[in-house]
Amino acid sequence: MTEPRRLILASASPIRATMLRQCGVEPEIVPARVDEAALKAGMVAESAKPRDIADALAEMKARKISQKHPEAVVIGADQVLVQGDRLFDKAETIQEAAEILRTLRNSAHTLLSAAVAYEGGEPVWRHIGQVQLVMRDFSDDFLADYITRHGDGLLATVGCYKLEEDGPALFSRVQGDYFTILGLPLLEVLAFLRTRRIATS
Ligand SMILES: Nc1nc2c(ncn2[C@H]2C[C@H](O)[C@@H](COP(=O)(O)OP(=O)(O)OP(=O)(O)O)O2)c(=O)[nH]1
Numbered sequence: 001m002t003e004p005r006r007l008i009l010a011s012a013s014p015i016r017a018t019m020l021r022q023c024g025v026e027p028e029i030v031p032a033r034v035d036e037a038a039l040k041a042g043m044v045a046e047s048a049k050p051r052d053i054a055d056a057l058a059e060m061k062a063r064k065i066s067q068k069h070p071e072a073v074v075i076g077a078d079q080v081l082v083q084g085d086r087l088f089d090k091a092e093t094i095q096e097a098a099e100i101l102r103t104l105r106n107s108a109h110t111l112l113s114a115a116v117a118y119e120g121g122e123p124v125w126r127h128i129g130q131v132q133l134v135m136r137d138f139s140d141d142f143l144a145d146y147i148t149r150h151g152d153g154l155l156a157t158v159g160c161y162k163l164e165e166d167g168p169a170l171f172s173r174v175q176g177d178y179f180t181i182l183g184l185p186l187l188e189v190l191a192f193l194r195t196r197r198i199a200t201s
Pocket residue numbers: 010011012013014015016031032077078079080156157158161162163164167181182183
């Protein structure tokens with residue numbers, strides 16, 4: 001029996017690691033410390049499509065770690081939130097988070113979660129999951145209570161919500177893959193990992 005391949009998740013995201021572990025996959029966690037803001041700003045300035053930005057950020061993280069660990073399978077990931085032609089960044093303050101939630105209220109937005117796999121410093125697989133979400137027209141009282149309850153937790157995700165917690169209370173409709181909302185096109189990643197005998201067929 002040959003040794004299963006080494007899998008590295010080039011992400012600091014707790015939920016990405018949890019989703020894989022719940023499916024019996026034990027990735028090593030090696031976050032890629034890259035300047036996402038610089039790449040994102042450059043691509044936005046060139047009017048790049050949001051899906052290309054998510055893909056490029058995921059690829060940048062996977063490539064950096066694969067160059068250090070060429071023998072491993074490395075997965076990089078990134079999630080972007082788009083409303084109309086506006087690309088959102090994570091809030092840096094609770095005030096910014098409140099502003100994002102007010103902007104997303106009573107409207108549709110899209111989450112794009114890209115995953116890119118590298119081996120030997122080269123890209124070998126990629127997938128972008130896309131989900132449409134419609135936030136309901138929640139009251140100012142609801143928003144104030146939501147912000148008070150979550151505090152700095154609002155800064156952890158680009159949409160200031162966690163769907164496995166009380167995030168659903170914000171929405172009137174969600175169309176797409178639950179895992180993509182959490183940050184990883186999990187079903188597609190698992191299918192790829194089975195080709196590398198890292199997940200069990
Ligand atoms: N627990 C939870 N996390 C979510 C949800 N939606 C988005 N996220 C997280 C997944 C990612 O950790 C984060 C998306 O931001 P990024 O794609 O930039 O990843 P992050 O900065 O966390 O780590 P990385 O850049 O991969 O090292 O938001 C959700 O519904 N629940």
